[in-house]
Amino acid sequence: MTREDEKTIACRCEDISVQEITDAIHEGYVDLQSLKRYVKFGLGPCQGKTCILLAAQILARETNRTLDQIMTPTARPPVDPVPLGFFVKGREADDEK
């Protein structure tokens, strides 16, 4: 009896299941950074706020490690979804500068 199958979602943004993460670990992706790049979790609009910890838990479980042995992946801007228009126009003159 399991709690998980292909309908157990780890990353909602990119629609990545627990099974896909587990499979990738068994293929040899055993550090969180490369696992993230390969499977694509944590790369959606929320930038991994829910799934990074789940993926770390799965990785720890599948590789018999504890969570403190797993490095957290690099966080990059934007950490929250914001309209891209700001970046297109860039800085604007401001009196207060």
Add this chain to the structure above:
Amino acid sequence: MEDNRIATHPILAWNRGNPVHVTYDGNEITAYPEETIAMALYAAGVKQYSTSSRFYRPRGMFCAIGKCSSCMMRVDGIPNARTCVLQVRDGMDVETQHGEGKFPDVQAAMKGVKEKKAEVLVIGGGPAGLEASLWAARSGAHVILLDQNPQLGGQLVKQTHKFFGSAKENAGTRGITIGKKLIEEVTAAPNIMVYRGFTAFGWFQGDVCAADQDHAVLFHPRKVIVATGAAEKMLMFRNNDLPGVFGAGAAQTLMNVYGIRPGNKVLMVGAGNVGLIVSYQLMQAGIEVTLVIEGAPRVGGYLVHASKIARNGVRIMTRHTVLEAVGTDHVEAAIIAEVDEKWQPIPGTEQRVECDTICLSAGLKPSTELLEQARLDLAYTGELGGWVAKRNWAMRTSNPDIFAAGDASGIEEASTAMMEGKIAGLQAAYDLGHVDVPVEEQKETRHNLDDLRAGPFGAKICIGLKCVEVLE
């Protein structure tokens, strides 16, 4: 039209104002000005906001505080809007987002990024951020306070229960009352400037950029206090993304901030303080809590909270977990089972629990994305909820210009978050050279904080702090 708004409540009252109208997938729905899009839709009975990008699964809300992506919709032609933190406007056009979403059919807001100096920049206006702002400002510093929600207060605005802790520090007062007082003080302070609805989304060479839907500002801060709070932890079980499965905090936001019924029959997963308190608050809102389950052999929260719901006839089952959410478009039931010592489900113990809502209260994870990006020294500390920043006794991190406080620095209580915020705010002002900093008061607050942590519930926190409170 379905209306899930709560009319009367033993603690709360809502002054909703005059209705506005929003178009949802071509149909007009009624909303109220203070409501966010996701809340107004939920009140109208809309519980699916999008279809997922690969498996085309229905998605509803999960966190309701802007931390996840579950409620993203297309708003006024722009995709991926976080509808749980975006307030409604009369005439707004809201569409369900199917799959990866359509290309925007309006020109994006190309307003450019303004620049602004900030002596102390506080990110997050919850209990820690409010106290940090107030005490830095009282010590003479100029403060800019950012919060991604339309209102300040963080989770205080939904905490209808009376706080525990020391009578000297607000115990016996309801969280909402404490929040209201702090917000009033912050609003009245001449040297605190508040940016509501602004998300701080990244560091750029020591500067912090923040934006709402229409404006962006690049702040040049001298000191930054990160009080970004926490996000609810997800659990892994079949159909864990089905609409109707959401964080206990989301249920609290719905019913206590906006006065909207989260569901009619709730299964609560987790009997820590959050799970127990939210179960009680659901009952206060007139909602049936069918069962509370907990994986551990004991109730994790305070016994008084458990007793409060037990004497209302709600059963708590320890050593049980959820295996599956049942339903096609929305939760119709849950399958639960007993677990063994290793938290593995015991075959043959499965049972079906009829419910329309599954609330998860499996703990919180500190929201440390900005701290990680600032390349601070972090450590994984299970006792504090995950990766947290190393710091000194005054909440100063490995970058002397950056402080962390509240749940973002380790999961604890709102009462301790307020004390941490106060300590950090005072320290930031002191480090900037302000001479009016009440240093004795800061030391006393730290002393009171240590006192609160001296009991069995604080023992776990203290173990965690030993790993991270290591800086000079």
Add this chain to the structure above:
Amino acid sequence: MSHFETGIIDITYLREEGFLPSEEREKNGPVAVIECIQEIPCDPCVGACKFDAISMDGINGIPRVDFAKCTGCMSCLKVCPGLAIFIQDKSKAKPSVTVPYEYLPLPVKGGTVTLLGRDGASLGGARVKFVLAADTVSRSSLVSVEFDDPALCEQVRNIKVE
């Protein structure tokens, strides 16, 4: 099963550990019973007592009532965040219990309600002796119910308004 598994506080434990007043004391008038048996960081009840009847060993201590000093004045009931304090009164012709109550609708004086035990099971009907509606947002409303059987004083911990 232990109360830490069910949330239902074990009355035998309360009796053996001295959380309940003696029969003798009960005859003298109303008295507060604090069912807060776990070390948690919380102390408003101590400061709320005007008679110095509640003591605690540090903020994480367990509150203990000096039943000789307690007058059953209800000040502590209003502030307890855990809603864990009750007043028992076996001294009158009609025994009564006062409980904090934070639901709607509030019962009315003279009305009938169902008595509930620590596990939420019904203990029969009772008459509402008085209702003290919450005076500020942070107070809890208090409801006092009277009945015939004095043995119920130690059992009744909640009410249900039909």
